[in-house]
Amino acid sequence: MNLTLKIWRQKNAGTKGKFEKYKLTDISTESSFLEMLDVLNEKLINENQEPIAFDHDCREGICGTCGLYINGRPHGPEKGTTTCQLHMRKFKDGDVITIEPWRAKAFPIVRDLIVDRSAFDLILQAGGYTSVNTGNAPDANSIPIPKLDSDRAFESAACIGCGACVATCKNASAMLFVSAKVSHLALLPQGRIEAAERVQKMVAKMDELGFGNCTNTYACEMECPKNISVSNIARMNREFIKAKIFAEVPTAVETGD
Amino acid sequence: MYSSITKKVIMSLMGLFLITFLLVHLSLNLTLIISSSKDTFNLAAHFMGTNPVVKVLEVVLFGGFIIHIFWGIVLFFQNWAARPHSYAVWNHSQETFFSKYMIHTGALILAFLAIHLLDFWYKSRFSGGMPITQIDGIKYDDMGQLVLDKFKSPAYCSLYVIFLIFMGFHLDHAFQSALQSLGINHSKYTPFFKKFSRFLAVVITIGYISIPIVIYFIL
Ligand code: FES
Numbered sequence: 001m002n003l004t005l006k007i008w009r010q011k012n013a014g015t016k017g018k019f020e021k022y023k024l025t026d027i028s029t030e031s032s033f034l035e036m037l038d039v040l041n042e043k044l045i046n047e048n049q050e051p052i053a054f055d056h057d058c059r060e061g062i063c064g065t066c067g068l069y070i071n072g073r074p075h076g077p078e079k080g081t082t083t084c085q086l087h088m089r090k091f092k093d094g095d096v097i098t099i100e101p102w103r104a105k106a107f108p109i110v111r112d113l114i115v116d117r118s119a120f121d122l123i124l125q126a127g128g129y130t131s132v133n134t135g136n137a138p139d140a141n142s143i144p145i146p147k148l149d150s151d152r153a154f155e156s157a158a159c160i161g162c163g164a165c166v167a168t169c170k171n172a173s174a175m176l177f178v179s180a181k182v183s184h185l186a187l188l189p190q191g192r193i194e195a196a197e198r199v200q201k202m203v204a205k206m207d208e209l210g211f212g213n214c215t216n217t218y219a220c221e222m223e224c225p226k227n228i229s230v231s232n233i234a235r236m237n238r239e240f241i242k243a244k245i246f247a248e249v250p251t252a253v254e255t256g257d
Numbered sequence: 258m259y260s261s262i263t264k265k266v267i268m269s270l271m272g273l274f275l276i277t278f279l280l281v282h283l284s285l286n287l288t289l290i291i292s293s294s295k296d297t298f299n300l301a302a303h304f305m306g307t308n309p310v311v312k313v314l315e316v317v318l319f320g321g322f323i324i325h326i327f328w329g330i331v332l333f334f335q336n337w338a339a340r341p342h343s344y345a346v347w348n349h350s351q352e353t354f355f356s357k358y359m360i361h362t363g364a365l366i367l368a369f370l371a372i373h374l375l376d377f378w379y380k381s382r383f384s385g386g387m388p389i390t391q392i393d394g395i396k397y398d399d400m401g402q403l404v405l406d407k408f409k410s411p412a413y414c415s416l417y418v419i420f421l422i423f424m425g426f427h428l429d430h431a432f433q434s435a436l437q438s439l440g441i442n443h444s445k446y447t448p449f450f451k452k453f454s455r456f457l458a459v460v461i462t463i464g465y466i467s468i469p470i471v472i473y474f475i476l
Contacts (some may be wrong), residue, residue, distance in 0.1 A: 006345075098346040105339050142356030170349070170357065173261075173335035181314065203260050211341030213261040213332050215356060216434040222351035238440030240262045251361045 001093040002026050005040065007052055008100045013108050013116075019098075029089040033076065034059060034066065036088055053112040061085040061225065064160030067167065068113055069100040072163035074223050082162065082225040102163050104172035105210045119209045120161050123178055126205035130185060131193045136154050156184035158226040165220035165228075171212030176220035178206050179236035180228045186239050196243035203240055262438075264328055269435030271325035272455045276432060278318055283464045290471040295401030296392050302400035306381060326367060351408070357429040362427040369420035376407065406471035417469045425462030432457050 003024045010017025024043075027036050034056050041051035057065035066083040069074035076086045091097065099113065107115040157180075166175035182199050185191025193200075214233060223228045259267070289298040290452070305311050349357060381387055381398055390399035408414050432454035436442070441450075 008345075040474070048439040051260075069344060069346075072344065072346040073351070100344055100346070101345055103340055103342050105341055168351065170340075170352065172339035175261075203262055207261050210339060211261075212336035213264060214429070214436050214438075215332070215336070215359060217356040219349070230437070231447075234440050234442030236440075237262055237265070237438060240260075241266060243441055244263070252361050254332040 001029055001088065001091070001095075003027055003036075003091070003094075004096045006096065006098045007113070009112055010101075010109055012111055017109070017112075027088055028134040030089070030206050031088050032059070032084060033068070033070070033086040033088065034084050053110075053114050055114050056084055058164070059084040062160060064162035067102055067115075067162045067164060068143055069102060069167055071098055074102070074167040075162075075225050077210045080225060081224070082160075085225075088097040091116065100127070102167035103165075104166050104212075105176070106172065107163060107166065113225060117161070117163050119211070120163065120174070120177060122209060123174070123202050123205045124181060126192060126201045127181065127185075127198045129203060130191055133191060143189050145188060153184045153187035156180045156228065156232055159184075159224075159228050164200055164223050164225060166211065168219045168223040169212065169214075170217060171215055172176065173204050173220075174209075174211040175214040175233045175236070176224060176230065178202050179232035183215060183238045187236065193238060196247040199236060200243050200247075203236075259410075261280065265438040266331060268325060268328050268332070269438040271321045271328075272431050272435045274321045275318075275325060276428070276461075278321070279428075279461055283461060285462065286468055289401055289404060290468055290476065295390065295399065297390065298401045298404075299390060299397050302381070303397050306398075317336065322370070325362070329360065329363055355426045356434065359427060359430060362423045365420060365423045365428055369408060369424070372416075377403065404468075405472055405476060408469045414469040414473045418466050421462055421465045424465075425458050428458035428461060429455055 005022045005024060006019045007022060008017055009020045022040055024036065024040055027039065031039070032079045034054070036245060037052060043193045054068060055065050057063045059066070061082040064082075068076070070083070070086075075081055075083045076090065078086050078090055079191065079227075101107075101109055101113045102115045104115075106119040107117055110116050124203060155222065159177060159180035161177060163177070166172050166174050169176075182202060186195045186200065216230070216233075218230050273299045275387060285298070285301045289295065292298065303389055355362070377400070380403070381400055388399035389396055390402065393399070408417070433447075433451045434454075436447075441447075
């Protein structure tokens, strides 16, 4: 198939970027979106031009590194699919495809289509630790957990932190990501120990980093490559409200001040 | 500064409070077109204008409006600032429709509120010149007549109908979104709440719109 690509090119965070047009011919419908970009980069290198910088790692849809804004949608038109798992058969011969990086204040552009998502890492860091016993590995199923809870926790833990939720949210809010991370621990007894502290710290960090506020447009849930549900956001709101109202605050003696 | 979730909780609590107000206001207004005389409506209007408890609630209500509007605007600007560079191609198809326009429909409702308060609330309380009616030998302000006169103008009627439709759009997102912000999302009840949210929006909107329409065409 033949394609016209409009790709965002930007040298670094400090410079102004612009769209460049590229024409590609004879692309196999069986190739993945990233393979199609590989072909283009190969061509650019042969022509002594700067190849297009884009993020990718596993190319199996499990690491969350890839992420392109394709024709107005994160990870392209296919539901529940990462960019690396998107195939060219989802496009038509002669299509014009616009490719942009994630756009959010909290995700500054590094180069071309690569953005810096370390804001997500900072939120995870702010969440802190979980208390577990050290020593021998515990017996499996030594702590009974309702099946539904463990299923829900597992579904929340499927978040790969790609940032598509932030990218698609009209408010550039990170609520789906943060709520998935809060949920997968809050749902399990092992995660309950620090739950109140964790949710408050992660939300505070998220706000500090300049993500927008959730207005329940639910676009994130529709675009998430891992189909993370917005019920996680409600759960996080619940956890947060509960923590703000009921969590004890340490006395001066307890904090050591 | 409040956290993003706290702001949303404030928005939703105030929003739910304003929805209850809309229901009370609507039921009082409907007496004007349902009952055969304006007396019920005028007595209700008199009660709402003079009862000390209602007067306190009125201040609370204005507070509710101001808080809801203030935080709505703050959220809008923060959210706008969270994406300094917007996309060249942006396919909004995955968002729920009315959630995209809450600030716009909200601004229209605010404009409507200003017109509405000026024409009825301000006039009856402060500017004087109200028509007078007698019920059981006692004189009352004829609020009902004021309403009837206003809605005999086709332009004024259409203005109300249009603004009220936009209020309906705002409400369609409002109720279920408020619950979500408050953390109320449940596999059993949320599908019902979403339908109920739309039902509420439709009922409130049709209820309010019926008043100018009935006055114009029937009364
Ligand atoms: S490259 Fe790992 S998820 Fe796409």
